Amino acid sequence: MSLRSFESDGTPVLSFQVLDGAGSVLAQRAPDREFYAASTIKLAVLIAAMRAVDAGRLALDQELTATHTFRSAVPGGSEFGMDEDDFDEGMPAEGSPISLHDVLWRMVAVSSNEATNMVVDLVGLDAVAEALAHCGARNSVMQRPIGDVEGRSAGLTNRVTAGDLAALMRAVITGAAASPASTERMVSILEAQQIPYLGKGLPTGTRFGSKSGWVDAIQHDVAFVAPSGDLASPETYVIAVCTRGYEEADATELLAGVSRLAWDLTAH
Known part of the structure; x- marks a missing residue:
């Protein structure tokens, strides 16, 4: 069954x-089609944050102040908070200390929107744009914080393609995105993923890390899969899947199915 939402006209799209491992395309379907990014951005x-760490502008152990209120990206925009359904109950109370590392972990592993906006406030949207460009994600943008309804109404969006997501993930695992130490830390955080849609299509115990994203009628995931456990092995591959217009259960099944097909395609 198809599903309509603010980001979907109800037409199912995959x-x-x-x-x-060498970056060659094994399979693809409309990899340059644009989608609302949800949390994959x-x-x-x-x-962007780890590149700032490499440059000495940030440190993983530096103390940040937890906040649940942010400002719209619209010039002169108002402050906003998260809807109750999107609130991260695992974040510390307003004004409490939390390390940058823990904020990054929550941003990825449990997809915390508050953690994400704290990092965006810290590095700036221009740094995110630079990270996208550095990794070859040519068609993707982040124009507003997560949950910025005022920004959305003003036409600001966060957009990705499956091809760009694959480029980002490959840049991470090959070390092209950041230093060796930062690469190791990013991989560790990605492996802690708590919502692994693509992982559902893999044999138990397979080394895997991902960043998923979802809102009504949108469900995506991008992952690395290392069957031998070695990221540098030729068997290691990257997979990105974007969907729009599907009911949640159908999208979840579809992502797992594409993941299984990718596993079979790589002949493990």
Whole structure:
């Protein structure tokens, strides 16, 4: 059954790309089709933050102040908070200390919107754009914080493609996105993913890390899969899948199915 929402006209759409260890395309379907990013854009925010760490502008152990209130990206925009359904109950209370590392972990592993906006406030949207460009994600943008309804109404959006998500993930695992130490930290955080849609299509115990994203009628995931456990092995591959217009259960099943097909395609 198809599903309409603010980000979907109700037409079911599927896009994906699978890259091998050398970056060659193993399979794809409309990899340049644009989608509302949902939380997959947080992968670019993670890269931007770790590049700032590499440059000495940030430190993983630096103490931040937890906040649940943010300002719209619209010039002169108002403050906003998260809807009750999107509130991260695992974040510390307003004004409490939390390390940058823990904020990044929550941003990726449990997809915390508050954590994401704290990092965006710290690095700036221009740094996210630079990270996207550095990794070859040419058609993706982050123009507003997560949950910025005022910004959305003004036409600001967060957008990705399956091809760009695959490029981002491959840049992470190959070390092209950041330093070796930052690469190791990003991989560890991605492996802690708590909502692994693509992981549902893999044999138990497979080394895997991902960043998923979802809102009504939107469900995406981008992942690395390392069957041997070695990220540098030729068997390691990257998969990105974007969907629009599907009911949640149908989208979840579809992502797992594409993941299984990618596994079979790579002949493990």
